[in-house]
Amino acid sequence: MSSNTQPKRVGTIGLSGPGSWASRAHIVPLKASPHYTITALQNRTKESANAAATCFDLGPLNVYDDPKSLAQDPNVDIVAVSVKVPHHYEAVKPAIEAGKDVFVEWPLARNLAEAKELAALAKAKGIRTMVGLQGRKMPAAVRAKALIDAGKIGTILGTHMYAHGAIWGAACPENLTYGLPVENGANQVTIAFGHLIDTLCWVVGEVESFSATLANNRPQIPIVTENTYEPTGQILPKTAHDYVSITGKLVCGGVVDATCSGGLSRAGKSLFWEIEGTKGTLILEGGPIGSAVQMFPPTLRLYVDGDAEGEEIELEKVEGAAKGDYSYATGKAWAAWAAEDVGEGYPVVTFEDAVVRHRMIDAVYRSAETGARVTYL
Amino acid sequence: MSSNTQPKRVGTIGLSGPGSWASRAHIVPLKASPHYTITALQNRTKESANAAATCFDLGPLNVYDDPKSLAQDPNVDIVAVSVKVPHHYEAVKPAIEAGKDVFVEWPLARNLAEAKELAALAKAKGIRTMVGLQGRKMPAAVRAKALIDAGKIGTILGTHMYAHGAIWGAACPENLTYGLPVENGANQVTIAFGHLIDTLCWVVGEVESFSATLANNRPQIPIVTENTYEPTGQILPKTAHDYVSITGKLVCGGVVDATCSGGLSRAGKSLFWEIEGTKGTLILEGGPIGSAVQMFPPTLRLYVDGDAEGEEIELEKVEGAAKGDYSYATGKAWAAWAAEDVGEGYPVVTFEDAVVRHRMIDAVYRSAETGARVTYL
Numbered sequence: 042m043s044s045n046t047q048p049k050r051v052g053t054i055g056l057s058g059p060g061s062w063a064s065r066a067h068i069v070p071l072k073a074s075p076h077y078t079i080t081a082l083q084n085r086t087k088e089s090a091n092a093a094a095t096c097f098d099l100g101p102l103n104v105y106d107d108p109k110s111l112a113q114d115p116n117v118d119i120v121a122v123s124v125k126v127p128h129h130y131e132a133v134k135p136a137i138e139a140g141k142d143v144f145v146e147w148p149l150a151r152n153l154a155e156a157k158e159l160a161a162l163a164k165a166k167g168i169r170t171m172v173g174l175q176g177r178k179m180p181a182a183v184r185a186k187a188l189i190d191a192g193k194i195g196t197i198l199g200t201h202m203y204a205h206g207a208i209w210g211a212a213c214p215e216n217l218t219y220g221l222p223v224e225n226g227a228n229q230v231t232i233a234f235g236h237l238i239d240t241l242c243w244v245v246g247e248v249e250s251f252s253a254t255l256a257n258n259r260p261q262i263p264i265v266t267e268n269t270y271e272p273t274g275q276i277l278p279k280t281a282h283d284y285v286s287i288t289g290k291l292v293c294g295g296v297v298d299a300t301c302s303g304g305l306s307r308a309g310k311s312l313f314w315e316i317e318g319t320k321g322t323l324i325l326e327g328g329p330i331g332s333a334v335q336m337f338p339p340t341l342r343l344y345v346d347g348d349a350e351g352e353e354i355e356l357e358k359v360e361g362a363a364k365g366d367y368s369y370a371t372g373k374a375w376a377a378w379a380a381e382d383v384g385e386g387y388p389v390v391t392f393e394d395a396v397v398r399h400r401m402i403d404a405v406y407r408s409a410e411t412g413a414r415v416t417y418l
Numbered sequence: 419m420s421s422n423t424q425p426k427r428v429g430t431i432g433l434s435g436p437g438s439w440a441s442r443a444h445i446v447p448l449k450a451s452p453h454y455t456i457t458a459l460q461n462r463t464k465e466s467a468n469a470a471a472t473c474f475d476l477g478p479l480n481v482y483d484d485p486k487s488l489a490q491d492p493n494v495d496i497v498a499v500s501v502k503v504p505h506h507y508e509a510v511k512p513a514i515e516a517g518k519d520v521f522v523e524w525p526l527a528r529n530l531a532e533a534k535e536l537a538a539l540a541k542a543k544g545i546r547t548m549v550g551l552q553g554r555k556m557p558a559a560v561r562a563k564a565l566i567d568a569g570k571i572g573t574i575l576g577t578h579m580y581a582h583g584a585i586w587g588a589a590c591p592e593n594l595t596y597g598l599p600v601e602n603g604a605n606q607v608t609i610a611f612g613h614l615i616d617t618l619c620w621v622v623g624e625v626e627s628f629s630a631t632l633a634n635n636r637p638q639i640p641i642v643t644e645n646t647y648e649p650t651g652q653i654l655p656k657t658a659h660d661y662v663s664i665t666g667k668l669v670c671g672g673v674v675d676a677t678c679s680g681g682l683s684r685a686g687k688s689l690f691w692e693i694e695g696t697k698g699t700l701i702l703e704g705g706p707i708g709s710a711v712q713m714f715p716p717t718l719r720l721y722v723d724g725d726a727e728g729e730e731i732e733l734e735k736v737e738g739a740a741k742g743d744y745s746y747a748t749g750k751a752w753a754a755w756a757a758e759d760v761g762e763g764y765p766v767v768t769f770e771d772a773v774v775r776h777r778m779i780d781a782v783y784r785s786a787e788t789g790a791r792v793t794y795l
Contacts, residue, residue: 198633198635198661198679199633199635199661199663199677199679201580201677201679203578203580203690203692211696250789251631252629252630252631252665252785252789252791253629253665254628254629254665254666254667254673254674254675256575256576256667256671256672256673258575258576258671258672258696284575284576284672284673286576286665286673286675287665288629288630288631288663288664288665288675288677289631290631290633294633294635295633295635295661296631296633296661296663296677296679297631298631298663298665298675298677300576300578300665300673300675302575302576302578302673302694306699307694307698307699307721307722307723307726307728308692308699308701308719308721308726308728309726310692310701313580313690315580315685315687317679317684319588319635321684322683322684322685324685324687329726342685344684344685345684346684349684349685349686349706351684351685408629412627412629412790412791413789413790413791414629414789414790
């Protein structure tokens with residue numbers, strides 16, 4: 042094994058107990074991959090970091106209670122950030138400054154300004170970056186894009202996406218209250234819609250211009266417990282929006298509309314996404330528990346002229362989601378980064394890609410506020 | 419029977435042979451109703467009018483070859499116009515001027531200016547008017563509105579409509595080529611989307627403001643035969659749009675998005691319309707052959723919190739549509755007009771209502787052109 046293919050030493054930020062995103066999405070693929078080894082861990086306290094290391098059987102590693110110390114650990118090549126969105130900036134910046142490669146969950150940061158600053162800094166430092174826009178790794182999206190690129194549906198006439206955000210509905214779990222102030226950038230628009238629209242833009246190409254509508258249907262929201270959704274009796278103000286809808290034109294020329302409503306669909310229709318072309322139509326549908334395309338695998342059907350029944354496209358199986366293991370797409374993302382190391386050119390979602398999506402989200406807010414059709418490219 | 423309840427004498431304009439809209443939608447209810455009797459008929463030629471009278475067994479009646487003569491027939495109380503949209507204005511105006519009540523199919527006219535002129539003239543003359551926006555008469559729409567008005571779904575958070583226009587797809591039948599120039603006002607936007615959005619606005623209330631996207635995906639369109647859709651070899655220019663999408667806010671506060679793509683859905687998903695409230699969700703779905711809510715009856719399901727299966731709402735049966743008989747909703751419209759006679763206050767769609775919808779369609783064009791969010795109320 043050449044030095045280039047030595048396992049990369051990963052320092053994780055925000056791996057707390059079972060149930061945390063990092064534990065559900067990152068630990069399994071990182072531990073299983075020959076390309077990575079976890080060498081350091083930072084939580085709010087060293088005790089918590091040690092507890093997580095023990096809990097996930099990570100072996101001996103360095104523990105820290107602040108991002109700067111972890112960033113300066115000479116035994117860390119990559120810093121992997123999986124903390125609440127408002128803390129992304131403060132977790133990522135020291136890592137970049139220390140010249141470490143950085144993975145960070147989507148959204149890259151609270152807002153476009155922070156995201157641009159981090160991307161510019163990363164570029165100046167020449168580090169490698171990756172962002173957790175993992176919808177692009179889901180088999181239905183990968184296959185849909187391949188079918189379109191192969192000309193199976195002809196020219197795209199339009200694409201229509203209708204989804205529910207699963208969370209951000211009638212009540213807010215205690216562990217997500219940090220998303221209630223819109224300025225924290227962790228809500229239905231940035232996360233639920235963000236992942237969906239990123240996947241859409243990856244599959245059919247970017248949106249040339251669009252108009253947006255936003256609503257905050259529940260400005261006072263009841264708080265429920267994290268796992269059992271029992272009412273706590275608390276009601277908190279919410280400024281983040283829970284309903285987003287856009288209409289516009291794709292760069293490729295077709296029409297795009299996408300709508301994402303907060304909470305679960307009462308009718309079990311969490312995600313319906315149609316891509317209509319001159320020769321065929323693709324339909325991606327999500328399961329009843331959520332539209333989160335980065336976590337739950339949609340199905341994919343292809344309809345071509347003359348075949349009203351359509352064809353269920355056979356997809357690589359995504360295991361685990363039903364049991365709360367969301368590591369499939371994240372594992373693919375880590376694998377893509379490793380493949381890039383050996384020059385395989387697998388698509389990796391970088392900070393620069395994330396800035397494009399942040400620009401789009403920013404444009405959603407601008408359009409909803411001003412009523413103007415907006416561009417973001 | 420008092421003089422008030424004597425059957426109204428109806429003069430029809432545009433009742434041509436079997437297959438014409440008038441023959442599929444108007445003849446059956448007009449002949450069956452005790453409130454109406456057909457006393458005159460105008461076609462492009464008297465021969466054609468006589469032939470139609472014989473074909474539909476209308477008994478002896480006066481025949482005309484121009485709208486002005488029919489309008490002046492003293493044996494006509496109501497003029498019923500069912501001709502191609504570009505001819506509505508010239509058919510309706512003489513009837514109003516002659517003081518006759520007027521029924522006319524939707525769209526009322528080619529554009530907002532014509533519609534406003536006709537509505538103002540009708541108001542000045544004090545005549546009664548009715549417009550064929552019959553989606554409002556379909557059981558699914560009537561019941562959905564009643565359920566909403568009864569508070570079954572709580573406050574409306576948003577409504578989402580996705581439909582295909584059935585026609586105005588990849589080819590244009592010979593008998594519809596008059597809709598190809600956008601200025602004729604008889605296309606995917608005015609007719610397919612027009613009927614759908616009118617039904618939406620009747621059920622959930624008007625749209626306060628919205629942004630629109632339009633596309634003319636097929637500016638050169640192959641022509642096919644009327645009934646068998648065989649290619650004629652002709653290709654004609656098309657300036658009318660075949661894809662429309664809006665996003666905005668309802669007057670009641672919820673978000674609205676509605677998209678209508680030309681042609682049939684390859685996947686048989688002609689109409690999906692969800693109305694999401696704080697307490698429940700209504701879903702209206704159309705059959706595979708078309709979203710035209712004024713012709714084909716949608717189903718209606720109600721989902722309330724805690725009942726994931728939902729409830730299929732039992733609806734009055736709409737017979738005939740599968741065999742090309744579209745008279746159900748039109749019959750209800752004529753019955754509503756008759757009920758108004760006896761003070762029952764059944765909702766009748768008037769020229770003034772139609773002008774509201776024309777304003778909305780006009781706003782669709784303005785928004786699509788300028789990129790601005792628009793209002794129309």
